[in-house]
Amino acid sequence: MQLRINIAVLLLLSSGCVKHEPLDATAEETGDDEDTDTTDTDTGTITTFTDCSLPPPETYSSMRLDYPGEEFVFDAYGNFVTAVDWADTVATMTRQGAWDFIAPHQSDEMAGVDMMANGDLIIADEANGTIVRMTMEGGETIVDGSILSPNSLAVSNLGLIYTTAYDELYRINPETDEKVLLVSYPGHDLDGVAFSPDYTQLWFNHDDRGHVYRMDLDENGDMVDVQYITEFNLSWQNEIDGMTTDMCGNLYAVRTDGKIIRYLHDGTQEAFLKVNDGQYSSALHFGSGIGGWERDHLYMMDRTGTLYDIDVGIPGAPEAHLP
Numbered sequence: 001m002q003l004r005i006n007i008a009v010l011l012l013l014s015s016g017c018v019k020h021e022p023l024d025a026t027a028e029e030t031g032d033d034e035d036t037d038t039t040d041t042d043t044g045t046i047t048t049f050t051d052c053s054l055p056p057p058e059t060y061s062s063m064r065l066d067y068p069g070e071e072f073v074f075d076a077y078g079n080f081v082t083a084v085d086w087a088d089t090v091a092t093m094t095r096q097g098a099w100d101f102i103a104p105h106q107s108d109e110m111a112g113v114d115m116m117a118n119g120d121l122i123i124a125d126e127a128n129g130t131i132v133r134m135t136m137e138g139g140e141t142i143v144d145g146s147i148l149s150p151n152s153l154a155v156s157n158l159g160l161i162y163t164t165a166y167d168e169l170y171r172i173n174p175e176t177d178e179k180v181l182l183v184s185y186p187g188h189d190l191d192g193v194a195f196s197p198d199y200t201q202l203w204f205n206h207d208d209r210g211h212v213y214r215m216d217l218d219e220n221g222d223m224v225d226v227q228y229i230t231e232f233n234l235s236w237q238n239e240i241d242g243m244t245t246d247m248c249g250n251l252y253a254v255r256t257d258g259k260i261i262r263y264l265h266d267g268t269q270e271a272f273l274k275v276n277d278g279q280y281s282s283a284l285h286f287g288s289g290i291g292g293w294e295r296d297h298l299y300m301m302d303r304t305g306t307l308y309d310i311d312v313g314i315p316g317a318p319e320a321h322l323p
Contacts, residue, residue: 052248052265054313056272061309067091067099068303071113071152071242071283073121075136076322078291080299080307083110083123090121090134095292103138112153112163112193115321116174124150124163131161133174143174152242154193154202157320160221162202164190169204171221182215182223192243192253197317203251205232207239212253212263230269232261242283244298245317254284254300260310279304286316290323 067089069082079092083105090102105123112124116133122143123132131143131150143161147170153163161172167188171180191207202215210232216224232240232253240261243253249265258278263269275281284300287293298310 050247050314052250052314056262056270057311057313058273060273060275060311062275062306063097063309065093065301065305065307067093068301068305068307069113070109070111070303072285072299072301073113073115074285074288074290074293074322075115076119076288076290078288078293080293081113081115081121082301083107083113083121085110085127090123090138102136103134103140105132105134105140111151114153114155114161115319116155116159117320119321122153122155122161122174124153126151131163131172131174144172144177144179146179152191152193152204154195155320156195156217156221157199158221159320162193164193164204166190169193169215171223183213183226191239192241194243194245194251195317196245196249197247203229203243203245205240205243205253207241208234210234210240212240212251230263232263232269235259241281242285244285246286246312246314247317248314249317250314252284252298254281256281258300258302258308260284260298260300273310275300275302275308277306278302286312288319288322 067084069084072080072082075081081092083090085107088106089104092100107125108127110123111126114122119136121134125132126149129147130145132140133143134140147165150163150165153161155161161174163170167185169183171182188206189208191205193204195202200217205212212229214229215226218224238255238257240253241256245251251263253261258275258281260272262272280303281300282303284298287295287297289295295315296313298312300308
């Protein structure tokens with residue numbers, strides 16, 4: 001991203017010294033006094049009928065993050081997982097707020113994270129120009145070390161890695177080391193990526209212009225076509241960052257000031273929700289349905305140390321590493 005702030009300084013100003021021991025998180029409700037859909041038990045895959053016409057919610061809750069990164073992912077064991085560049089570590093957190101640390105990894109900027117079907121973590125190390133594969137026990141290998149500034153990434157149902165890297169988008173096969181340049185837009189700064197629910201389309205954005213593109217994929221994960229789709233409105237000194245999709249095929253993008261924009265499956269877009277105190281909101285994902293992370297809740301991370309919980313009522317799109 002072009003936007004740069006000193007995350008460590010902001011964290012110290014807002015909460016004092018960083019704690020290294022597990023902690024108890026407290027939810028701060030900003031609307032209804034009771035959220036009847038939030039539990040600390042496994043919810044599993046939602047199989048009931050999904051109403052794709054549900055309106056945007058008006059309320060949300062939040063919890064403190066002692067170790068925010070730029071991106072995160074939910075694993076199959078009920079954890080929130082993030083790569084924390086300012087602390088040179090990869091960390092996990094339960095829904096109750098207990099932290100654990102997988103392994104140290106030194107980098108000035110770890111941007112994207114996702115997971116393989118076997119539970120290995122994939123990290124886009126933007127500062128070192130590498131795509132890293134890390135086991136949850138901390139062992140790591142370099143998948144690719146020849147990409148300039150890899151940023152956001154997503155792993156497909158075929159186990160292929162798609163990553164933006166400044167003005168290019170690549171597909172990497174981590175088993176064969178094959179790397180394919182899919183598109184190049186000179187002068188663009190490509191960022192967030194997300195798959196459609198059936199993995200036949202890949203969405204990506206140009207962060208500081210708010211442009212959104214859609215790439216059609218065949219059954220082998222090869223590009224069939226790519227086209228410009230829409231433009232999200234930007235405010236002063238803000239960019240579009242992370243993106244995700246739901247079961248209905250709606251696309252959600254977060255603006256760095258904490259505003260979420262939804263591009264609907266019918267081709268229209270709407271202002272979905274704006275948190276009151278967003279300062280550097282960079283990532284959002286639907287919950288895993290495991291460990292209390294609800295499948296139909298959208299979780300948005302602000303790098304200054306807050307995780308927002310938004311009850312959407314529509315489950316997130318399937319992810320290959322989740323049951």
